[in-house]
Amino acid sequence: MTPADFKLARNGLGRLVLALADGEIHEDVVPVRAFPIAAPTEGVALMSMDGHELVWIERLDALPAETRELVEAALAGREFMPEILRIDQVSTFATPSTWQVTTDRGETRLILRGEEDIRRLPGGVLLVADSHGVQFLIRDLTKLDRHSRKLLDRFL
Numbered sequence: 001m002t003p004a005d006f007k008l009a010r011n012g013l014g015r016l017v018l019a020l021a022d023g024e025i026h027e028d029v030v031p032v033r034a035f036p037i038a039a040p041t042e043g044v045a046l047m048s049m050d051g052h053e054l055v056w057i058e059r060l061d062a063l064p065a066e067t068r069e070l071v072e073a074a075l076a077g078r079e080f081m082p083e084i085l086r087i088d089q090v091s092t093f094a095t096p097s098t099w100q101v102t103t104d105r106g107e108t109r110l111i112l113r114g115e116e117d118i119r120r121l122p123g124g125v126l127l128v129a130d131s132h133g134v135q136f137l138i139r140d141l142t143k144l145d146r147h148s149r150k151l152l153d154r155f156l
Contacts, residue, residue, distance in 0.1 A: 006055055008046075008067050016074055018046055018054055026054055031071045036079060037125060037137065044071060082108070083137045084128065087148040093155070096131070103136065110136060115155050126152075 007019040011027065018026040026048055034043030046055040060068050082103035091098040095114045100107070110130035112118070117129040126138040138144065144152065 006046075008070050010070065016046075016070065020054075029054060030078065031074050033075065033079070036081075037121060037127075038123070044075070046071075081135050081137050083139055084144075084148075086145055087151045090151050090154075095155075097155075101136070110134070112155065118155055120156075 005021045008029075009017050009019070011017050015027065016029045016031075018029045020026075028049045029046045030049070032045050032047050033040060034045065041060045042058065044057040044060060045053045046057070048054055057063065057071070060071060063071065082105045084101050084103055086102040088100040088102060088107075090100075095112055097112045099110050099112060101110060110128070111132075112128065113131050119127040119129075121127060124141045126141060128136040128138065130136065138152075141149070141152070
């Protein structure tokens with residue numbers, strides 16, 4: 001399906017409404033990324049409330065600007081994954097451990113229950129899950145400062 005085959009808009013409640021070229025209307029559609037970390041601008045599905053894929057978008061940059069902005073805003077509201085920019089300190093090198101970190105959204109603390117809560121992904125990316133289920137992203141391990149890498153190495 002091409003971007004010309006559908007229209008996307010917000011209704012009075014701020015929810016996304018999808019109008020297909022054949023006149024079919026779907027209320028409360030939700031965009032979902034196929035690969036949110038590895039390829040965030042590729043492979044986005046517009047899903048119905050009952051979990052059925054309605055539209056597959058190969059690339060976000062192929063959408064008209066207005067539609068792309070709607071999809072990106074909906075994705076930003078749905079996805080919450082702060083990026084760790086620096087690890088300031090850890091309470092102990094045994095787990096559970098409290099980490100004081102600086103993220104792209106400010107300073108925070110997280111509790112690492114175990115080393116298994118740090119997942120390695122391709123390309124030097126790490127996902128750190130805290131005790132509350134919040135996923136923190138370390139986009140590029142090599143770009144962390146020396147102090148942060150030294151602290152992190154104790155857990156890897």
